[in-house]
Amino acid sequence: MTEKLVINFTVNGEKEEKEVIIGQTLLKFIRDELHLTGTKEGCEIGECGACVVLLDGKPVNSCLILGVELDGKDLITIEGLSKNGELDRVQKAFIDHAAFQCGYCTPGMILAARALLDRKPNPTDEDINEALSGNLCRCGAYQEIREAVKASAEKK
Amino acid sequence: MADLKTVGTSVPRKDAIEKVTGSAEFIEDRYMGPMLYAKMKKSTVAHGKIKNIDTTRALKHPGVKAVLTGKEYPNRIGLYLIDRTFLAVDKVRFWGEPVAVVAAVTEKAAAEAVDLIEVEYEELPGVFDPREGMKPDAPIIHEDLANYEIVPIFYPEKGTNIANHFKVRKGDIDKGFAEADKIIERDYYVPQMQHVPIETHKAAVQWSLDGKLTVWSTAQSPNVVRQLLAKSLDMPMHKIRVISSYIGGGFGCKAGASIEGLLVPIAQKFPGHIVRIVFNREEDMQGTFTRQALYSKLKTGVKKDGRITALQYEMVWDGGAYTEYGVNIVRAAGYSSTGAYDIPNVKTDSYCVYTNNSIGGPVRGFGMCEMQWGIERQLEEIARELGMDPLEVRLINGMKKGSTTASGQVIHDLDYDKCLKVVADKIGWGKKEESRDGKYRGKGIAGLVKCPAQPSNAASSAMIRINEDGTAHVMIGATEMGQGMLTAISQIASEALHIPVDKIDIKVPDTDFTPYEWQSVGSRITYTCGTSVKRAAEDALGQIYRVAADLLETPQEDLSFDGKKVFSAKNPDLTATIREVADSCKKCTGEGIAGPIIGRGSFVPTNMTNLDPETGQGNPGLFYCFGATGVEVEVDPETGVVKILQLACSIDAGKAVNPQLCTAQLHGGTIMGLSTALYEEVRFDKGIMLNRNFTDYKIATIDNTPHMDSFIVETPETNGPYGARGIGEQPMIGVAPAIANAVSDALGVDFNTFPLTPERVWQAIKNKK
Ligand code: FES
Numbered sequence: 001m002t003e004k005l006v007i008n009f010t011v012n013g014e015k016e017e018k019e020v021i022i023g024q025t026l027l028k029f030i031r032d033e034l035h036l037t038g039t040k041e042g043c044e045i046g047e048c049g050a051c052v053v054l055l056d057g058k059p060v061n062s063c064l065i066l067g068v069e070l071d072g073k074d075l076i077t078i079e080g081l082s083k084n085g086e087l088d089r090v091q092k093a094f095i096d097h098a099a100f101q102c103g104y105c106t107p108g109m110i111l112a113a114r115a116l117l118d119r120k121p122n123p124t125d126e127d128i129n130e131a132l133s134g135n136l137c138r139c140g141a142y143q144e145i146r147e148a149v150k151a152s153a154e155k156k
Numbered sequence: 157m158a159d160l161k162t163v164g165t166s167v168p169r170k171d172a173i174e175k176v177t178g179s180a181e182f183i184e185d186r187y188m189g190p191m192l193y194a195k196m197k198k199s200t201v202a203h204g205k206i207k208n209i210d211t212t213r214a215l216k217h218p219g220v221k222a223v224l225t226g227k228e229y230p231n232r233i234g235l236y237l238i239d240r241t242f243l244a245v246d247k248v249r250f251w252g253e254p255v256a257v258v259a260a261v262t263e264k265a266a267a268e269a270v271d272l273i274e275v276e277y278e279e280l281p282g283v284f285d286p287r288e289g290m291k292p293d294a295p296i297i298h299e300d301l302a303n304y305e306i307v308p309i310f311y312p313e314k315g316t317n318i319a320n321h322f323k324v325r326k327g328d329i330d331k332g333f334a335e336a337d338k339i340i341e342r343d344y345y346v347p348q349m350q351h352v353p354i355e356t357h358k359a360a361v362q363w364s365l366d367g368k369l370t371v372w373s374t375a376q377s378p379n380v381v382r383q384l385l386a387k388s389l390d391m392p393m394h395k396i397r398v399i400s401s402y403i404g405g406g407f408g409c410k411a412g413a414s415i416e417g418l419l420v421p422i423a424q425k426f427p428g429h430i431v432r433i434v435f436n437r438e439e440d441m442q443g444t445f446t447r448q449a450l451y452s453k454l455k456t457g458v459k460k461d462g463r464i465t466a467l468q469y470e471m472v473w474d475g476g477a478y479t480e481y482g483v484n485i486v487r488a489a490g491y492s493s494t495g496a497y498d499i500p501n502v503k504t505d506s507y508c509v510y511t512n513n514s515i516g517g518p519v520r521g522f523g524m525c526e527m528q529w530g531i532e533r534q535l536e537e538i539a540r541e542l543g544m545d546p547l548e549v550r551l552i553n554g555m556k557k558g559s560t561t562a563s564g565q566v567i568h569d570l571d572y573d574k575c576l577k578v579v580a581d582k583i584g585w586g587k588k589e590e591s592r593d594g595k596y597r598g599k600g601i602a603g604l605v606k607c608p609a610q611p612s613n614a615a616s617s618a619m620i621r622i623n624e625d626g627t628a629h630v631m632i633g634a635t636e637m638g639q640g641m642l643t644a645i646s647q648i649a650s651e652a653l654h655i656p657v658d659k660i661d662i663k664v665p666d667t668d669f670t671p672y673e674w675q676s677v678g679s680r681i682t683y684t685c686g687t688s689v690k691r692a693a694e695d696a697l698g699q700i701y702r703v704a705a706d707l708l709e710t711p712q713e714d715l716s717f718d719g720k721k722v723f724s725a726k727n728p729d730l731t732a733t734i735r736e737v738a739d740s741c742k743k744c745t746g747e748g749i750a751g752p753i754i755g756r757g758s759f760v761p762t763n764m765t766n767l768d769p770e771t772g773q774g775n776p777g778l779f780y781c782f783g784a785t786g787v788e789v790e791v792d793p794e795t796g797v798v799k800i801l802q803l804a805c806s807i808d809a810g811k812a813v814n815p816q817l818c819t820a821q822l823h824g825g826t827i828m829g830l831s832t833a834l835y836e837e838v839r840f841d842k843g844i845m846l847n848r849n850f851t852d853y854k855i856a857t858i859d860n861t862p863h864m865d866s867f868i869v870e871t872p873e874t875n876g877p878y879g880a881r882g883i884g885e886q887p888m889i890g891v892a893p894a895i896a897n898a899v900s901d902a903l904g905v906d907f908n909t910f911p912l913t914p915e916r917v918w919q920a921i922k923n924k925k
């Protein structure tokens with residue numbers, strides 16, 4: 001009944017071949033099929049950034065993309081950011097600066113920050129504001145987030 | 157308290173690694189078992205009789221397992237006033253009220269089936285403004301109000317829409333006004349706002365064949381969910397288990413109980429299955445608590461020297477369609493109605509009025525943001541009329557040791573002056589900046605105060621289990637929704653128990669295993685749960701000493717414990733490792749001394765009283781937390797855009813258990829306050845909520861977050877754990893008035909409402925010309 005398609009992709013460094021329901025969002029595919037529940041849903045319509053993942057290194061709202069679009073691409077979710085049990089320096093900086101409270105926006109926020117730092121290793125406040133302006137944090141950890149992102153840059 | 161080891165240090169959050177790696181479990185991340193998905197059918201009218209609900213087509217839809225309406229499930233629920241049902245019965249009272257719920261094997265099937273339900277309404281005239289709702293000829297929203305069960309500290313007026321009328325009569329109001337040299341009188345309005353936690357409301361329930369109900373919920377209080385369900389379903393508490401996960405932000409909207417019970421009858425039909433409901437953003441904004449709008453009239457009498465002699469406050473609150481929780485916000489605003497000021501003569505009337513708008517309920521600040529908006533704006537007007545410095549007027553009238561609140565409660569542990577002065581100093585108070593490039597600059601300040609609005613018997617409890625190796629588990633019923641409770645509470649445990657904080661484990665609650673906690677609301681957990689944890693730790697430590705004394709055959713008084721070993725101060729040879737003490741301690745002869753150590757502690761306030769029904773006099777405050785906000789703005793008269801140049805905030809935390817997390821709370825609350833001050837307003841058209849997503853309802857983002865300077869003042873709370881008091885909600889309260897006062901200072905125009913959107917500011921400038 002529900003139509004499916006086989007897609008090939010890399011997720012957090014591992015090659016995968018999987019069936020995806022046509023019409024299913026990448027967000028649902030990641031959470032329900034890949035069982036990577038670190039990626040969060042806050043609105044489903046591209047307004048909050050809780051669902052940000054890296055697709056070929058670029059931050060995208062996974063709720064706005066279809067699962068089938070993953071075909072041939074490289075996906076990084078929050079689970080793939082730490083390597084061999086070692087946290088990424090953005091993750092470390094988020095801890096050092098208490099850059100989260102409830103933690104619900106945090107996976108999306110960290111990935112968006114990672115993408116910014118990959119593009120601009122030494123971002124200004126304006127760069128950070130611009131890159132993260134699509135990520136809502138209702139707990140209001142923005143000042144700490146800004147500090148954490150800057151600290152990750154300086155430690156490079 | 158000079159030799160504290162853990163309390164007062166910024167240890168990393170207990171939930172840190174989980175939260176930065178995506179492994180922190182929120183309710184939707186849990187695999188619970190075979191699932192059914194629930195979806196609600198919502199009312200399309202704001203006030204109307206339900207003539208008929210036709211569920212036949214929905215029931216036949218592929219994948220649908222059950223459809224439930226209010227007729228089949230009329231059970232009532234409510235925290236203070238039991239005025240609510242899970243599904244509308246006979247009539248609907250707000251637009252979007254759930255009238256039926258569908259459970260299906262997929263979310264999609266459930267949503268499709270919802271569209272197949274047909275509901276016929278007979279529309280009734282609605283009430284959308286509480287001032288209209290108070291009039292004698294207003295349509296009545298709850299015909300049965302007089303028969304609802306209610307906690308007897310609230311005063312509904314029979315045959316009206318008034319669900320609570322709370323009164324304060326302190327001193328002699330006529331005398332107070334007679335003594336005044338000037339009388340200032342204004343109306344204020346605060347619109348509804350929404351909490352919009354990034355995680356929406358979610359719940360799942362399971363019924364097992366032995367009659368046990370298991371509930372997973374985003375609720376801020378598992379124990380209250382259990383208590384309200386037990387009452388609503390007439391079930392014993394040991395048959396209900398409520399499990400908490402990490403919560404993706406609460407801010408009050410997840411207090412009490414709401415959606416969990418909706419699913420129970422369906423779960424009962426499918427034992428073993430999990431029935432789950434996940435609100436989407438629109439459902440979350442429209443169907444859960446909103447902050448009640450407030451229409452107020454404030455009149456102040458003041459002497460030439462700035463001393464306030466009388467205050468008369470009339471508050472009319474838009475309680476929305478159900479006020480099971482809102483009645484207490486109205487009460488709290490009433491008994492706190494002088495804000496942070498000591499005023500001898502007070503007359504307050506605070507009314508909670510039903511309307512056909514969305515349900516009113518708790519939001520960070522619990523009425524204080526709305527009520528103190530009026531106070532802090534009026535102080536500005538007083539200062540101007542008297543030609544005095546607004547800071548001076550605040551310092552003259554501000555509460556000091558021995559001051560009394562509106563309810564006559566005497567305040568002891570505070571340094572409000574210092575809170576005001578630090579922010580004033582920071583923003584360069586008194587130095588007027590010239591306007592530049594045609595843009596106007598101004599400075600504003602506002603104070604704030606709040607006590608937890610909780611019943612006088614709201615209790616906490618804790619257990620601490622010492623493991624065989626001397627590590628420990630702290631068990632409590634408070635929830636972690638970002639405030640950092642897990643960390644602060646383990647620091648308090650560590651301090652009292654002498655066991656290092658990294659050797660202490662703490663988890664979110666599960667009512668089958670963790671001891672009672674009333675609610676994680678009201679900025680009370682550090683104090684209340686903290687006190688019970690401290691007591692549990694002292695209890696465990698006492699046992700450690702007793703067992704060690706027996707083992708070492710030496711008096712208890714000589715013993716010290718450094719977290720690793722117990723030793724005698726008098727004889728260095730007498731020492732036992734914590735492992736020896738904790739692991740079913742026995743003597744060298746093999747005779748047992750003691751089994752595992754379990755500490756217990758509980759807490760209930762002893763300093764609170766009921767309030768006199770006619771005068772509102774008594775002690776409603778467990779503790780009072782003061783603070784202040786200072787702002788410098790730049791306003792562009794061409795566009796009306798308000799730019800924040802400086803933002804300083806202070807809070808008297810008593811003792812910051814974890815300064816870094818305390819500062820984070822201070823910043824978070826300030827940002828939420830700024831967001832409401834500049835952007836947020838829920839708009840209704842005849843009860844229909846118009847802005848139901850983040851595009852139409854804007855909240856602060858990182859690019860409009862200015863740098864904040866924060867100050868933690870520490871005037872110890874005599875009965876708080878290590879002098880601490882809660883500060884989570886407070887920082888939000890002063891922000892909107894401080895910004896408005898600054899904009900006023902810049903432009904010379906007044907604002908009686910917010911948000912200060914460019915449109916509103918621009919209009920005010922235009923009107924002035
Ligand atoms: S869930 Fe994708 S942007 Fe909100």
Ligand code: FES
Nearest residue numbers: 101102105137139
């Ligand atoms: S930490 Fe709670 S939403 Fe950002």
